[in-house]
Amino acid sequence: MSSPETLTQKWLRQNIATYNDGSRVFADVDSTLSLYPTLRPKTDVYTYDDGRTQLLLCIHGLLPIDYRQASYHIPIAIWITRQYPREPPLAFVVPTSEMLVKPSKHVDVSGLCRMDYIGNWEKKYEGCDLQSLVQAMKRYFSNEPPVYSKPKPQSGPTGSSRPSQDAPSRPPPPVPHPSLNPPPPIASPLASPSPSRPTPPPKPQSTIPPVIPLTLPPSVHAPHFDSHSQYHRTPNPPPKPPLPPPLFSSPSLPLHSLDPTHLHNRASSFGATFQSQPAPSVWHGTPTIQPPEPIPSSPRRTLLPGQTHSSLSGAAFSPYHPPEHRPAAPDPQQQQQSITAPLDVNLLDQDDTTADDTPPLPVVQAAPPRPPNPELLQLHARAHEKLRAELASVSQAMSLDGERLRAQQADLLTGVPAIRDEMGRLEAVRDVCRGVASRLRQVIQTAERGVAELKRKGDPPVDELVCSTSIVHNQLVELVAEDSAIEDTMYHLHRALNAGRIDLDRFLRTTRVLAEEQFMKRALIERIQTSLPMGASVHPGWA
Known part of the structure; x- marks a missing residue:
């Protein structure tokens, strides 16, 4: 089924x-x-x-x-x-x-x-x-x-993907002190704004900054500021009011490992850059706050727990932003020390700025350029090598093509006289052919005129095709033709008798009549022949 x-x-x-x-x-x-x-x-x-x-x-x-x-x-x-x-x-x-x-x-x-x-x-x-x-x-x-x-498109490394690739290789930041509030998270380079429009810092939680063990060289006397002073608890009120912390914005620099040696090297490089700037003005203890000048690096700079390299670099090299409130008067002892400390200033090269009431304008130094991406440099090197190899092969191919084209050009140049000579011979042959064609054309035209004339006259009668020059000769031609016709008739009668088509009596009667007529024709032919000259005599076939 x-x-x-x-x-x-x-x-x-x-x-x-x-x-x-x-x-x-x-x-x-x-x-x-x-x-x-x-x-x-x-x-x-x-x-x-x-x-x-x-x-x-x-x-x-x-x-x-x-x-x-x-x-x-x-x-x-x-x-x-x-x-x-x-x-x-x-x-x-x-x-x-x-x-x-x-x-x-x-x-x-x-x-x-x-x-x-x-x-x-x-x-x-x-x-x-x-x-x-x-x-x-x-x-x-x-x-x-x-x-x-299908091959997948290969996209080159970009600035946005580089931080995410380098993130696993960075060590974690140090743990802040237990007694201090943790600082806010540091923004990544992707989210950091450009240096032209700095991002305002977070609202401070405390007005008392911690003490930073920072030693300045004797040639610089400027108030000390910390970029992370806002993130600490409020301790007991001190006997002397501290200086207010300035507001800085960190430029868009990539985060690096918190290595003191690395920080010292970067600070040293920035310090060498800023040594050519004029010396900062001395703190006089007035309520007006002047923007801090760039501070040269020192090997004795230390890093606080929870402080990153970006905060230090931002505090040292970022443009100044005015604070939200006026600070209290500085300590007289600190003011005296700042006044009595010698200034490392060449008086012959620069003017005395201590007696000038007008504060100097802040000098904003541009951030150093970002180092190139090593992967991008490697890709550039590979592309350069490949382009150079391709250029060599293309140059060799183009040189071979150039030699071939030059050889062809030489052949073409040498072929011009030969072509002209051949053209001259062909022109001579053309002239000869034109002359022959003209003559043949004339002959053809003459023949066409003759054919047209014959067509116009029409076909002549058969009897007029054969004729002689005189009447006697014409009579002789007719007699010879009649004699031949009688001879042929008698021949066909004999064949008919043999075939039994006619009887003997009829054959005899017809043959007798034809024989008599043939005799008369031949007798007349003989008479005409005897009367003609010797050169014009005709000898018939029956004679």
Whole structure:
């Protein structure tokens, strides 16, 4: 008992009505689908190369192959033509968006399969079917896959991705002191604003800064400020009011490891840059706060717990922002020390600024340039090497092309006289040909005029074609013609008598009459001949 048909088989029977051999199409497609479960049938409009469109049955899906001990799935689409199986199906490789067709002798750029099996199908279709075609495709694709993965675009390193790559290599910041409030998180270089528009600092939580063990050189006397004085608790009120902390903004510099040696080197480099600036003014204890000048680096600078390199660099080299309130008067002892301390100033080179009531303008030093990305430099070096190699090969190829073109140019230049000589000879031949053509044209015109004249006169009578110069000669011609005619008549009468067409009596009567007439004609011919001159005598054939 046969099993009931599946939905796919019912669908196939409904959609193969337009095919010439529907039973063969159903059998081949059903066997192929049962052998390869990854293939599915559908109907769609197929457009031929000549623009024709037809609604055809298509077997599409993934064809499993084994390539180098690994399993792959090749997307294919097989269109069943209306004349199947007399015409082979149209097999295509349909790559996805992440694949590209690999052209070969079996698959062209458009994905159309041109295998030997399809060629044999076109020669003899009786021994070919759809299942064998799919097996042949699987065998060919297992030896040489028809698709390959599309190469992914390689993007170069940018400034935004560099901090995220370097972040795992940085050590964590030191743990702040338990008695102090932790500072706010330091903004990453991506979020830091540009130096032209600094970000205002957070609101201070305390008005009393901690003591920073910072030693200044004797040539500089400036008030000391800390960039993290806002993040400490409020201790007991001290006997002397401290100086207010200035508001600085940290420039957009990348974070580095909190190594004292590294900090010392950067501070030393910045200090060497700022040594050429004029000496800062002395603190006089007035309520007006002057912007601090850049402080040269010193090997005795220390780093507080919780303080980063960006805070130090921002405190030393950032532009000044005025504070929100006026500070209290400085300590008289500190003021006295700042006044009595000698200034390392050359009086012959600079003017005395201590007696000038006008405060000097703050000198804002630009931040140092960011060091180049080493990966970018490496990419530049590779690109430079590749360009140099390509330039050498292109230069060599261009030099060879130049030599070849120069040789061709020399040949062309030497060919100009030969071409001119040949042109002269050809012009002479042309003139001769023109003269001959003119003469032939005249002869042809004359012949055409003669032909036209003959056509106008018409054909002459047959009797006028043969004539002599006199009446006697014309009579002689007529007598000779009549004698020959009688001779021929007697000959044909003799043949008729032998054939039994006429009887003997009739033959004798007719022959007697003709003989008498012939005798008279010949006698007259003989008389005319005797009367003519000797040179003009005619000797008839019967004489």
